[in-house]
Amino acid sequence: MKLIRILSCLALIAAVAVQAEKDVNERVSAPRDGEVEIENIVGSIRVEGWSENAVEVKGTIGENLELRLENDGRRTIVLVKYPERRDTRHQHADIVVRLPVASEVRIETVSADIEASSISGPVQVESVSGGVELDIQSKDVDVESISGDIELRATKAQIQAEAVSGDVEIHVQEGNIDVETVSGDIAVVSGKLTGGDAQSVSGDLDFDVTLAKGCRLDIESHSGDVDLTLPPETSAEIDLEAYSGSMRNRVGALQTGGDGRRELDLIMGSGDSRVEITTFSGDIELRAK
Amino acid sequence: MSCENVRRWLEFDDADETDALRVGEHLERCVDCQAFAAMSDPATSLPATSLPDDISPPADLWPQIEAKIQAERVVGPTFDASKHPGRDWQQAASILTAVAAIIFLAVVIRSTVAPVATESMARFDEPNVESELAAAIEQECRGVMRELSLAPGLGVVDPRTVALEAEAREVELAIADTRLAIERDGEEPKMMASLARLCRVRLRLTEHAQELARS
Amino acid sequence: MDELIEKARHGDEVAFRSVYEQTSGRVYALCIRMMKDETRAVEMMQDTFVRVWQNLETYRGESAFTTWLHTIAINACLVALRTQRRRREDGMENEELEAMTVPNSTDPVDRIALERAIAALPDGARTVLLLHDIHGYRHDEITEMTSTRPGTSKAHLHRARKLLREALSR
Numbered sequence: 001m002k003l004i005r006i007l008s009c010l011a012l013i014a015a016v017a018v019q020a021e022k023d024v025n026e027r028v029s030a031p032r033d034g035e036v037e038i039e040n041i042v043g044s045i046r047v048e049g050w051s052e053n054a055v056e057v058k059g060t061i062g063e064n065l066e067l068r069l070e071n072d073g074r075r076t077i078v079l080v081k082y083p084e085r086r087d088t089r090h091q092h093a094d095i096v097v098r099l100p101v102a103s104e105v106r107i108e109t110v111s112a113d114i115e116a117s118s119i120s121g122p123v124q125v126e127s128v129s130g131g132v133e134l135d136i137q138s139k140d141v142d143v144e145s146i147s148g149d150i151e152l153r154a155t156k157a158q159i160q161a162e163a164v165s166g167d168v169e170i171h172v173q174e175g176n177i178d179v180e181t182v183s184g185d186i187a188v189v190s191g192k193l194t195g196g197d198a199q200s201v202s203g204d205l206d207f208d209v210t211l212a213k214g215c216r217l218d219i220e221s222h223s224g225d226v227d228l229t230l231p232p233e234t235s236a237e238i239d240l241e242a243y244s245g246s247m248r249n250r251v252g253a254l255q256t257g258g259d260g261r262r263e264l265d266l267i268m269g270s271g272d273s274r275v276e277i278t279t280f281s282g283d284i285e286l287r288a289k
Numbered sequence: 290m291s292c293e294n295v296r297r298w299l300e301f302d303d304a305d306e307t308d309a310l311r312v313g314e315h316l317e318r319c320v321d322c323q324a325f326a327a328m329s330d331p332a333t334s335l336p337a338t339s340l341p342d343d344i345s346p347p348a349d350l351w352p353q354i355e356a357k358i359q360a361e362r363v364v365g366p367t368f369d370a371s372k373h374p375g376r377d378w379q380q381a382a383s384i385l386t387a388v389a390a391i392i393f394l395a396v397v398i399r400s401t402v403a404p405v406a407t408e409s410m411a412r413f414d415e416p417n418v419e420s421e422l423a424a425a426i427e428q429e430c431r432g433v434m435r436e437l438s439l440a441p442g443l444g445v446v447d448p449r450t451v452a453l454e455a456e457a458r459e460v461e462l463a464i465a466d467t468r469l470a471i472e473r474d475g476e477e478p479k480m481m482a483s484l485a486r487l488c489r490v491r492l493r494l495t496e497h498a499q500e501l502a503r504s
Numbered sequence: 505m506d507e508l509i510e511k512a513r514h515g516d517e518v519a520f521r522s523v524y525e526q527t528s529g530r531v532y533a534l535c536i537r538m539m540k541d542e543t544r545a546v547e548m549m550q551d552t553f554v555r556v557w558q559n560l561e562t563y564r565g566e567s568a569f570t571t572w573l574h575t576i577a578i579n580a581c582l583v584a585l586r587t588q589r590r591r592r593e594d595g596m597e598n599e600e601l602e603a604m605t606v607p608n609s610t611d612p613v614d615r616i617a618l619e620r621a622i623a624a625l626p627d628g629a630r631t632v633l634l635l636h637d638i639h640g641y642r643h644d645e646i647t648e649m650t651s652t653r654p655g656t657s658k659a660h661l662h663r664a665r666k667l668l669r670e671a672l673s674r
Contacts, residue, residue, distance in 0.1 A: 044314075092653075113314075128501065131310075146497060147452060164456050164497065182456045182490060201463050201490060222463040222487065241479065243470055278479060280466060299662055302670070306626040309663075313656030330662055336618050336672060337637035337665075343529035344536060346549055351524060353546075354553045358517070451555075451576065455583035 020062065024095070026069045027056040030076045033102040033121060040080040041110045043092035049101035049118035049136075056098045062091030113148075131166075149184075167203070174212075185224070193217065200224045204282075208289070211236055215273040222280045229287045235269025238286065241278045251286040290315045295322050299329065450498050457494045463487050509569055513560045520560075524553060527570060530639065531577050537634050538581035540623040548584060552577040567648070574639070575649040578631060582650070585627050614672075621671035629664035632657050637665075 030036065032053050038045055043061075055076045057069050066081040080093040092112070099105065104121045107114055111129045122140035125132050127148045134141065135153040143150050145163045152161065156174040163184045170177060170188045176195040179186055181203045188198070190209040196217040198205055205219055208229040215236075219226055230236070230251055237256075240247045240263065247264045249255070257265035266286075277284050290311045298304040298312050316322055467484045471477070505526060511519035531552060536545035555576055563572055622630060631650060635641040636657075641649070643657045650657070 146501075164494065165452065182494070183459055199486070201487065202459050220483070220486070222466070222483070243480075278483070280463070280470070280483065299659065300666070302667065304663065306628050309628050309656050309659050310652065312659040313653050315655070316659055317653065317655035326658070326662055330665065336668065337622065337633055340615070340618065340622075340638050342533050342638050342640070344533040346528050346532035347542075347546060350528070350532075350546060350549055351521065354524065354550055355517070355521070357550055357554045358520075358557050451579040452583050455580075 021060045022063060023058075023060055024067045025056075025058045026067060027054055028069050028071045028076060029053060030055045030071050030100060030103070031074060032100050033104070034071075034073075034100070035075045035104045035106065036078065036097075036099045037075065037106045037108075038078040038097055039108045040078075040093050040095060040112045041082055042112055043080075044094045044113045045107060045109060045115070046096045047105060047107065047114070047116040047119065048096065048098050049103070049120065050098045051101065052098075053100055054098075055100075057095055058098075059093065059095035061093035061095070065091055065093055067093075067095075111148075210234070211273040211275070213272045217273070217275045219275075219277045220279070221282045223282050224279070225283045225285070226277050226279055227285050227287065228275070228277065229289055230268070231289045233269065234273070235271060236267075236273035236275050237271040238266040238268065238275040239277070240264040240266070240284050240286075241276075242282070242284050243279070244281045245279045245283045248283070248285040251288045253286065292319060292322050295319070296325055299326055450501055453494050453498045453501070457491060457498075460487055460491045460494065464491065505569065509560070509563070512557075513563075520557060527573055528553075530570065531573060534574060534577050534634060534639065535581060537619070537622060537638075538578065538627075538631065539584065544584065548577065548580050551580045551584075555580070567645075571641075571645060571649065574635070574641075578635065578649055582627065582631065617672060618668075621668050624671060625664055625667055629660045629667065632660035633664035633668070636661050 030053060036055055038047065055069065055071070055078065057067060057078055061067060061080060064083050068077065068079040068081055070077050076099070078095070078097055080095065082091065099119075101118060102121045103119065105116070105119055105123045107116070107123075107125045107127075109127050109130045112127075113131045113133075114125060114127060115133045116123065116125075117135045118137070120137040120139075123134065123136060123138045123142070125134070125143045125145075127143075127145040129147045130145075131148045131151075132143055132145060133151045134143070137155050139157050141152060141154060141157050142160045143152065143162070145166045147165045148163070149166045150161050150163055150168045150170075152159065152169070153171045154175065155172070157172055157176075159170060159172060159175055159177045159179070161168050161170065161177075161179045162181070164182045165184050166181070167184045168179055168181055168186045170179065170186075170190075172188075172190050174192040174194065175190060177188060177190070177193065178197045179188070180199045182200065183202045184200070185203045185206070186198055186200055187206045188196070188209060190207075192212045193209045193215055194212045195215055196207075196209075196219075198207070198217075198219045200221045202223045203221070204224040204226070205221055206227045206229075207217075207219065209217075210231055211217065211234055213235070219228070225245070232252065234251075238253055240258070243262060247260075249264065249266060251268065253266035253268045255264065256267050257263070290308070292315070295312050295315045298308055316326060464484065464487045467480060467487060471480050471484065474480075505523070508519045508522050508526075512523055528549070532545065532549055535548040535552070536542060539545045539548055552573070556573060563569065567575075622633065625633065632646055635646045635649065636643070643654050643661075646652075646657045647654050
């Protein structure tokens with residue numbers, strides 16, 4: 001009898017030791033175009049838009065964590081609660097959140113990796129070190145990260161992206177872009193850029209874009225290099241300034257001013273758009289697509 | 290990441306180290322790949338464990354550290370947060386609000402005020418309001434940064450704060466480069482505007498570090 | 505040591521020097537292998553101990569003091585390496601590796617080869633190998649120190665050991 005009790009205790013201990021995580025599967029009704037706020041400190045958050053008027057959360061979370069899923073009419077909250085002192089050792093949550101496609105989504109994390117797809121409402125993301133990957137149809141996107149990389153694919157959007165050391169990569173078919181990093185690299189590919197403002201301190205900036213008529217694009221870097229690739233039929237005034245970096249015109253634009261040493265003023269076509277690129281020591285290169 | 294790619298990463302020399310995070314995540318979940326890693330783990334010989342974990346630093350290192358510690362003490366008046374619990378955050382917040390107000394004012398003034406003639410402006414053909422305001426912003430930023438850096442308890446040392454400090458050092462190098470160029474070539478408006486921008490970036494990094502320390 | 509730390513917290517520089525003397529050997533071993541260069545290792549040591557001095561109040565005792573100290577050192581090194589990489593596109597040239605000063609280089613040739621092989625590892629792999637195989641930290645501790653995940657730490661170690669074995673068998 002004693003042996004059975006001992007063996008049972010050992011089995012229980014073994015079972016408890018193995019089960020460090022628990023499954024979650026919860027669902028709550030939500031309006032078609034309501035607000036959804038998602039917060040998870042560590043692990044991963046995958047967000048998918050769907051056609052149902054509900055928010056569903058599935059996944060696995062650490063044994064000591066708690067999932068809070070609540071709706072108060074317009075707003076739905078998805079929160080992974082960590083213990084009092086936010087001790088995230090050995091504890092993380094990997095959740096998949098399905099929500100109405102037109103929801104206004106706000107996601108906050110420290111180090112969880114974030115993926116979102118099939119969303120058409122506004123999206124706002126704040127991360128410290130978690131990576132952010134968005135493949136969405138939203139018209140309004142705002143992503144902030146410190147060291148997490150940002151990768152964003154959108155169709156037609158107003159995009160704001162800010163990172164410190166994370167790299168930022170944006171693919172947008174048509175849009176206005178405001179992007180800033182300190183040391184992270186910035187890469188933008190756009191079919192039709194209606195406006196842009198890109199700044200970095202030491203990150204490199206690589207733009208492969210088609211400028212919409214009347215587009216104003218400002219790119220500034222201190223020591224990062226700037227590469228701008230434009231279609232040969234572009235119509236734009238292009239002003240380059242580099243204090244000590246080099247400037248190369250490989251797009252065949254005509255020089256209209258500047259000494260060529262620190263300033264180079266160029267024109268392509270009839271100059272319908274305006275591009276200004278400024279660096280301190282970074283090199284500037286214009287290329288043809 | 291697929292099992293095939295994870296195993297390739299573990300086995301081939303040319304793997305991209307930046308994929309380590311994704312490989313790690315996969316390994317945490319995939320029992321098959323865990324088994325693969327365990328089987329192929331070259332743990333049977335661990336040459337590194339034979340190396341000493343203690344190596345005497347140069348004898349003159351401590352005096353250098355001591356000198357830096359003493360130099361830090363001489364920076365200026367320090368704010369004793371222990372006498373004013375909670376006050377350091379309030380002070381930081383009020384300083385940041387003041388800076389924000391100055392920057393806002395700068396933007397408003399730039400769009401409405403008439404050019405003001407000064408000795409430096411006389412060198413330029415165009416009105417130089419932007420240059421003066423950029424100089425004012427830079428001065429204010431520096432003042433704020435100095436005050437923030439003196440207030441204790443603002444930087445809990447965690448690895449992410451350390452990373453932000455390194456970013457701040459890069460920005461400070463950029464500020465130093467720009468100031469040197471301005472001293473050499475004069476207060477060209479674009480250069481002044483770049484300087485102001487860099488100071489604002491520097492300030493934002495301090496704000497990020499504070500937020501991390503609070504979280 | 506606890507008593508020394510407590511005194512140092514209250515501004516006692518003599519106590520802090522004692523703390524330095526008791527801990528600097530292990531920190532230096534970490535820094536020199538991370539930075540692969542004595543001058544840079546010395547810079548990292550200065551950064552680390554100055555930062556420790558400035559932030560002693562924030563040490564809460566949740567981890568061992570040496571773990572906290574090594575966390576500061578390792579992250580200072582990682583960030584410095586990254587800044588260095590950005591300023592130089594290439595990694596360490598072969599000639600630089602050959603010229604690299606090896607600690608206690610009067611030791612047998614195989615030790616020199618081992619140190620050089622470790623120095624040639626990519627930064628992430630090298631970090632985990634140093635912390636795990638030389639300094640004896642567990643993966644969960646390494647995860648905390650480098651703000652990463654346990655799986656990542658294990659992946660790095662696996663790769664580090666494999667690359668090291670290959671380098672030594674050439």
